[in-house]
Each structure stands twice: as C-alpha cells, then as structure tokens.
Amino acid sequence: MQFKFSALADAMKPSEIRELLKYVSVPGLISFGGGMPHPSSFPVNDINTITSDLLLEKGRQLLQYGSTQGYEDLRVQLVKLVKETENISTDKDHFVLTAGSQEALYSVSKIMTTPGEEVLCEAPTYIGTISAFRANGTVMRGIPMDENGILTEKLEEKIKTMKAAGKLPKFIYLIPTFQNPSGISLSLDRRKHVLELASRYQIPIVEDNPYGELRYSGNKLPSLKSLDKEDLVIYMSTFSKILSPGLRVGFTCAPDAVVNKMNLLKQATNLATNTLAEAIAAEYLKRDLMRKNMPAVVKMYREKRDTMIDALETNFGSDANWSHPDGGMFLWLALNDKINTTDMLKRAIEKKVAYVSGSAFYPNNPTFNTMRLNFTYSDNDQIVDGISRLAKVAKEEISLIAP
Amino acid sequence: MQFKFSALADAMKPSEIRELLKYVSVPGLISFGGGMPHPSSFPVNDINTITSDLLLEKGRQLLQYGSTQGYEDLRVQLVKLVKETENISTDKDHFVLTAGSQEALYSVSKIMTTPGEEVLCEAPTYIGTISAFRANGTVMRGIPMDENGILTEKLEEKIKTMKAAGKLPKFIYLIPTFQNPSGISLSLDRRKHVLELASRYQIPIVEDNPYGELRYSGNKLPSLKSLDKEDLVIYMSTFSKILSPGLRVGFTCAPDAVVNKMNLLKQATNLATNTLAEAIAAEYLKRDLMRKNMPAVVKMYREKRDTMIDALETNFGSDANWSHPDGGMFLWLALNDKINTTDMLKRAIEKKVAYVSGSAFYPNNPTFNTMRLNFTYSDNDQIVDGISRLAKVAKEEISLIAP
Numbered sequence: 001m002q003f004k005f006s007a008l009a010d011a012m013k014p015s016e017i018r019e020l021l022k023y024v025s026v027p028g029l030i031s032f033g034g035g036m037p038h039p040s041s042f043p044v045n046d047i048n049t050i051t052s053d054l055l056l057e058k059g060r061q062l063l064q065y066g067s068t069q070g071y072e073d074l075r076v077q078l079v080k081l082v083k084e085t086e087n088i089s090t091d092k093d094h095f096v097l098t099a100g101s102q103e104a105l106y107s108v109s110k111i112m113t114t115p116g117e118e119v120l121c122e123a124p125t126y127i128g129t130i131s132a133f134r135a136n137g138t139v140m141r142g143i144p145m146d147e148n149g150i151l152t153e154k155l156e157e158k159i160k161t162m163k164a165a166g167k168l169p170k171f172i173y174l175i176p177t178f179q180n181p182s183g184i185s186l187s188l189d190r191r192k193h194v195l196e197l198a199s200r201y202q203i204p205i206v207e208d209n210p211y212g213e214l215r216y217s218g219n220k221l222p223s224l225k226s227l228d229k230e231d232l233v234i235y236m237s238t239f240s241k242i243l244s245p246g247l248r249v250g251f252t253c254a255p256d257a258v259v260n261k262m263n264l265l266k267q268a269t270n271l272a273t274n275t276l277a278e279a280i281a282a283e284y285l286k287r288d289l290m291r292k293n294m295p296a297v298v299k300m301y302r303e304k305r306d307t308m309i310d311a312l313e314t315n316f317g318s319d320a321n322w323s324h325p326d327g328g329m330f331l332w333l334a335l336n337d338k339i340n341t342t343d344m345l346k347r348a349i350e351k352k353v354a355y356v357s358g359s360a361f362y363p364n365n366p367t368f369n370t371m372r373l374n375f376t377y378s379d380n381d382q383i384v385d386g387i388s389r390l391a392k393v394a395k396e397e398i399s400l401i402a403p
Numbered sequence: 404m405q406f407k408f409s410a411l412a413d414a415m416k417p418s419e420i421r422e423l424l425k426y427v428s429v430p431g432l433i434s435f436g437g438g439m440p441h442p443s444s445f446p447v448n449d450i451n452t453i454t455s456d457l458l459l460e461k462g463r464q465l466l467q468y469g470s471t472q473g474y475e476d477l478r479v480q481l482v483k484l485v486k487e488t489e490n491i492s493t494d495k496d497h498f499v500l501t502a503g504s505q506e507a508l509y510s511v512s513k514i515m516t517t518p519g520e521e522v523l524c525e526a527p528t529y530i531g532t533i534s535a536f537r538a539n540g541t542v543m544r545g546i547p548m549d550e551n552g553i554l555t556e557k558l559e560e561k562i563k564t565m566k567a568a569g570k571l572p573k574f575i576y577l578i579p580t581f582q583n584p585s586g587i588s589l590s591l592d593r594r595k596h597v598l599e600l601a602s603r604y605q606i607p608i609v610e611d612n613p614y615g616e617l618r619y620s621g622n623k624l625p626s627l628k629s630l631d632k633e634d635l636v637i638y639m640s641t642f643s644k645i646l647s648p649g650l651r652v653g654f655t656c657a658p659d660a661v662v663n664k665m666n667l668l669k670q671a672t673n674l675a676t677n678t679l680a681e682a683i684a685a686e687y688l689k690r691d692l693m694r695k696n697m698p699a700v701v702k703m704y705r706e707k708r709d710t711m712i713d714a715l716e717t718n719f720g721s722d723a724n725w726s727h728p729d730g731g732m733f734l735w736l737a738l739n740d741k742i743n744t745t746d747m748l749k750r751a752i753e754k755k756v757a758y759v760s761g762s763a764f765y766p767n768n769p770t771f772n773t774m775r776l777n778f779t780y781s782d783n784d785q786i787v788d789g790i791s792r793l794a795k796v797a798k799e800e801i802s803l804i805a806p
Contacts, residue, residue: 110409114410274677
C-alpha cells in the first residue's frame with residue numbers, strides 16, 4: 001500500500017534534535033543537545049504524596065473526562081501564580097491548559113494563520129516553535145538579535161515593508177526572557193518598543209515564557225503581558241521547568257477571542273489535558289511547594305551555568321564567543337566562522353560530546369558556525385569534560401578545513 | 404484588538420455536546436448526552452498503588468521528557484493486548500501513543516488530507532471525529548447504515564463515482580464494533596467486503612475501536628485489522644473505556660509510513676503523551692488488572708443497557724424505534740418523523756432529561772427525528788426515570804406540532 005499524505009505532512013521533516021536522540025544512548029556521550037531539566041530537580045516525593053492524596057479524595061472525578069479549557073482548580077491557582085511572578089492581572093476564564101507549551105504553540109499558529117501567512121520572530125528562535133508552526137504552514141520571518149534581544153528597529157522596518165505590501169504579519173512570536181536558544185533577554189526599552197509597535201499596527205504578540213523562574217543573576221524584567229494595556233499579548237508558559245515536563249501541563253493566558261478558538265481546537269485535537277496531571281500541578285502550587293523547591297533548583301543551575309562559562313573561558317579563550325545568560329537553560333556559542341557546526345556534529349559525537357547546531361534554530365538565513373549548549377541536564381564534571389572535548393573537536397575542525 | 408483568525412479556525416463551531424455541558428450542573432438533570440464511563444468503573448485503588456510504585460521505582464525517569472512515539476513499556480504491553488483481544492499481530496514499533504484516540508483521529512486526518520480532500524464514513528458517525536476532521540478541512544461523506552452496519556454496496560457505488568471523477572477518497576473511516584452513535588456492529592460479510600474494496604481501490608481504512616472490550620451479548624467479530632493482509636488498516640483504540648478517560652492515553656497501530664508521519668506531527672503538536680499516564684496504563688496491563696476488572700464493568704453496563712431497553716419498551720412501545728446494541732455505550736433512538744429532536748432538546752432539559760440530537764452526528768444530510776442515548780453513565784434508577792421523562796416530552800412534542 002502506497003500511502004498518499006497531505007501537503008503539510010509531506011513537508012514535515014525529522015528535526016536535528018530528534019535525530020540526535022538516537023545517540024543519547026551512546027555510552028559515555030555527554031549531551032548538551034536536549035533542553036531537559038536535571039532529573040534531581042523533580043520533586044518526586046511531593047508528587048507521590050499529592051497524587052495519593054488526590055486519588056483518595058476525588059479519584060473518580062479526576063479519572064473521568066475533564067474540562068477542555070482545563071481543570072478549574074489549576075486555573076484558579078494560575079491567576080495567583082502569574083500575579084505573583086509576572087505581575088499579570090487576569091482571571092481563571094482567560095487560561096487554557098495544554099499538553100505543555102508545545103500544544104499552545106501549535107494551537108496559536110493553527111488558529112491564527114492560514115497556510116502561507118507570515119509571522120515575525122527572533123532569529124535564532126526555538127526549534128520546537130519552528131516545527132509547530134511549519135506543521136501548520138505558518139511562514140516565519142526571523143529578525144536579527146544582539147545582546148539586548150530582537151532588534152526592534154529592524155522589526156519596525158520589516159513591519160513597514162509588509163504593511164506597504166498590504167500584508168501585515170499575523171503575530172509577533174517572542175521569547176523575551178532567557179531566550180531559547182540564545183539565552184538572551186530583551187531589554188526593557190525594547191520590550192516597550194515591541195508593545196508600541198504591536199499597538200500602532202494592531203499586531204498580536206505571542207509571548208513565550210517557559211524560563212522566567214530560572215533566574216540566576218540580574219534583575220527581573222517585566223513580562224510583555226504585564227505591560228500590555230490593550231490585550232495585544234497572548235502569554236504562554238509551562239510546568240515543564242518548574243515541576244516536570246513528563247506531566248505535559250502548559251498554560252496560555254489570552255484575550256477572550258483567542259481562548260474561545262483555542263478551546264474549540266483543543267476539543268477537536270485531544271478533548272482535554274490529563275486531569276490528574278492538572279490537579280497535581282494545582283496542588284503543587286496550592287501547597288506552596290514551587291516557592292519551597294525552586295531556590296535549590298536555581299542554585300544548582302546557577303552553578304552549572306557558571307561551570308560552563310568557566311570551562312568555555314579555559315578551553316576556548318578568544319577562539320569563540322558565547323552569550324552570558326542571566327537565566328534559562330542555554331548558552332549560544334559562535335565558533336570561528338570557517339566552521340560548519342552541522343558538519344562537525346558527527347565528529348563531535350565520535351568524541352562523545354553532542355550539541356544542536358545553530359542553523360537548526362533559524363526559520364531562514366541560518367548561521368553555520370554556531371551551536372546551542374544546554375547546561376541544566378549534565379552534572380558539573382560532565383560540563384567540564386564535555387566543553388574540553390568540544391574545544392578539541394573545534395580545533396581539529398579548523399585543521400581539517402583547507403586554508 | 405480585533406483578532407483575525409485562520410480560515411479553518413473561522414469554520415470551527417462549538418458542538419452541541421459542548422453546549423450541553425452547560426446544563427450538566429442543572430440540579431436533578433438526568434443526562435444521556437455525554438459518552439462517559441460510569442465513575443464506579445475506574446479502578447482508583449489500583450491506580451493509586453501503581454502510581455506510587457512507579458514513582459518510587461523510577462519517578463525521575465517518568466517525570467522527564469518522554470518519547471514522542473510513546474513509552475516503550477506500554478507499546479510492548481499493547482503488542483500482547485491487541486493479540487489477545489483482537490488477534491492483531493504486530494510489534495512495538497508499529498504503535499504511536501496519543502492523548503486519547505481524539506488525538507489519533509485529529510492526526511490521521513491532518514497527515515492524510517489536504518483541506519478539501521474527501522473521506523468516506525458511516526452516517527451517522529462519531530461527533531468527535533467530525534470535529535477533528537473538520538478542524539483539518541477534511542470533507543466527510545457519509546454512507547448510510549442498516550442494522551448490519553455501513554451499506555457496503557452503497558460504499559462501493561460511491562467509490563466508483565469518485566474514481567470516475569478522478570478523485571478517490573483519501574481513506575474510509577469506520578467504527579465497526581458497537582458504533583458511536585448507533586450501537587450497531589458491522590457484520591462479518593460486510594467487514595470482508597470493506598477490506599476487499601480497500602484492497603481493490605488501494606484506499607486505507609481507519610478502524611476506530613474504542614468499545615471492543617464492552618461486549619454484553621453476541622459473539623465477537625474480527626477486527627478489520629486482524630483480517631488485513633495488505634497493511635491497509637490504521638487501527639486505533641484507547642484506555643478511556645477500559646481504564647480512565649482522564650488519563651488521556653490512546654493508541655494507534657499502523658503501517659510504518661503512517662507511524663512516521665504521526666510521530667512527526669506529534670513532535671510538532673505536543674512532543675509526547677504524559678509519560679506517567681502511559682506507565683500507569685502499561686502497569687495496569689502488566690499486572691493483568693484489565694482482565695480482572697473488566698468483567699464487573701461489563702456486567703454493570705449490560706444491566707444498564709437492558710434497563711434502558713426495557714424502559715424504552717415500557718414508555719415508547721411502538722411510537723419509536725431503537726437499536727439493540729450488543730455492546731458499547733450508546734443506543735440510537737428514532738422518534739415519530741414529525742419530531743425535530745434539536746428543537747425538542749430545550750424542552751427536554753426543562754423536564755430534566757438530556758440527550759444529543761441525531762443531526763449532530765451527520766457530516767451531511769442529517770436525520771432530524773433521531774437521538775443518541777448513553778446508558779453507561781447514569782445509574783439504573785436514573786435510566787428508568789430519564790426514559791420516562793423523555794417519553795413524556797416526546798408525546799407533548801407531537802401535540803405541539805400543528806397537524
């Protein structure tokens with residue numbers, strides 16, 4: 001039987017990260033490739049206690065079909081959470097719960113864009129967003145960044161060009177804080193500029209904020225949603241980095257019209273998120289366990305970030321540049337611009353170190369000498385060894401390149 | 404801010420069932436509307452024990468990001484399950500795990516059809532499939548049924564017409580056993596005829612089998628997948644009816660090419676199913692608890708079905724017709740053909756009884772005097788009272804209609 005797939009399915013391709021997963025089981029491989037929390041960050045005992053309490057108290061309710069929009073207790077807790085952590089004022093009816101923020105990313109592109117329509121984003125941007133948007137035929141146009149985030153002057157130019165062509169972007173997708181993959185945060189001035197552009201041209205902003213609670217240094221910056229007076233911002237986050245990614249619970253806080261469409265799509269896509277997982281997340285917040293557990297996680301990740309930066313300085317010195325993130329899970333490394341990190345990956349894996357090459361994070365016009373390095377998953381000694389291996393591979397790579 | 408949505412999002416509408424949910428909390432309402440298992444069918448204690456054991460044994464693994472295709476232990480258990488229950492021979496690499504079968508339905512229409520392309524199905528058919536397919540712009544053409552299921556002669560005619568027009572259906576979607584909403588099962592002869600048509604015209608079949616384990620009378624019929632020698636059949640089922648719908652674990656057993664595309668879409672849509680829920684389902688099978696628990700559930704549902712049929716006979720006599728399902732969760736009721744059950748629903752809810760009107764289950768050319776009745780969710784005395792209320796409403800409805 002020869003199956004004939006849809007146009008969008010024909011266009012879907014395995015991502016580099018996915019292909020990388022094949023190598024994760026190579027003995028002794030140190031992987032900076034994935035975006036995984038450290039396993040010790042998961043509050044296994046808390047979750048065990050909570051789950052048992054919940055099943056005893058209302059097991060029959062939690063095992064039944066749940067609400068499409070999401071378990072109400074969790075939406076009530078989220079109102080408090082986003083107020084306390086991001087100064088966002090909202091109510092429970094403006095949340096939609098999803099299977100991680102990946103579902104929210106997929107949903108927003110599906111409801112907002114007809115295939116071929118364009119959105120603007122940072123370049124580089126999150127690889128999972130590229131695959132979600134591509135699955136819906138959404139065309140992403142990347143705007144360059146510097147150490148203060150997306151260049152809003154360039155963003156404005158692009159919007160003007162598109163407006164002149166009669167085709168405004170359907171939305172602007174941003175990860176303003178500890179961006180994936182760059183680790184960069186958008187400066188306050190530029191946050192205001194982005195909102196001003198969104199307001200002037202009436203373009204919605206999708207603010208993706210999975211890493212907000214993972215700050216290791218510097219001062220908190222206000223979320224775009226908290227600065228938004230006109231309901232321009234669709235805000236999304238997840239429990240993947242503050243509780244557990246395996247539970248697959250994400251949330252979107254959005255204006256009514258968007259909530260309604262996301263609900264309708266969710267009913268068609270999977271009916272509801274896992275109710276037990278939603279209830280676990282609600283109880284985790286209700287018992288104030290996030291506040292209790294996160295400081296140790298932040299401390300651990302701060303050390304890992306510092307360990308990686310130290311190792312980069314020791315091993316690369318002036319032969320490379322890297323970002324200095326105040327939080328999140330990633331560093332962005334730029335090598336000698338003769339190096340193609342995609343070509344180099346095979347040799348890196350032979351030397352038992354892995355990363356994701358930078359080109360995978362560009363919707364268009366990639367750079368080829370860059371890579372994303374995750375510092376949360378590995379142990380400190382692995383970080384030291386892995387960066388040392390990486391530096392050796394990069395040095396050999398230079399010698400392999402014909403002068 | 405005026406949001407502009409995609410063409411497909413503009414076409415999405417709230418389903419009647421969704422609207423109905425508003426009334427579920429009306430005090431004293433007896434609802435035959437939803438498709439929910441009885442709460443007493445959930446093995447709460449088993450799930451509690453399993454979850455605790457799993458978290459203690461490998462909590463950190465289960466709370467981490469999981470496999471897109473699905474937790475391997477569960478796929479291994481599913482190989483045994485489909486062999487024992489449906490005589491399907493396959494291996495673990497031919498399963499994709501999903502958030503209930505709803506995600507599988509959505510996925511298969513997204514990967515197989517470009518908006519506007521057509522598929523064939525039973526008429527009436529599952530309302531959730533209609534919403535999943537519609538969200539992807541898949542056009543469904545309903546083929547009539549009788550008490551032995553879809554009329555395969557009509558199906559063949561339609562295929563021939565489509566072939567003559569140069570546009571074969573992308574697949575045939577069927578719920579061959581205890582169909583939702585009709586309760587009807589496809590006869591063995593017609594099962595063979597469907598497969599013969601699929602083979603002759605090289606059209607894939609999507610076989611949706613959520614209710615196979617809920618048999619109350621009659622002899623087991625072979626699944627289409629078990630009769631399929633040419634990899635024509637994409638088979639899907641779920642743990643929603645044999646364990647818990649809140650856990651959102653469904654599974655699809657399909658040929659390689661389909662598994663690959665479903666995986667790629669799943670990576671873009673939600674990365675993975677909740678790993679803990681997958682592990683609970685795996686352990687439930689491994690500990691042989693399904694076999695232990697299901698007989699009591701089947702016995703309970705058999706009584707409910709019989710109670711509903713008795714009540715229909717007592718209250719409607721020859722004023723209506725209804726299906727006599729050997730299993731599943733639903734009866735299909737046809738009233739006097741002057742009655743419009745959609746119009747009648749408001750008055751039924753006033754009398755504190757609810758159903759889903761039949762017209763909601765047709766992708767095109769609906770019937771208006773029909774309804775779907777769920778018999779698994781209500782208690783026996785509610786079934787007796789509810790059918791009595793329904794008969795009164797129907798009698799009054801006749802008197803309301805001008806002669």
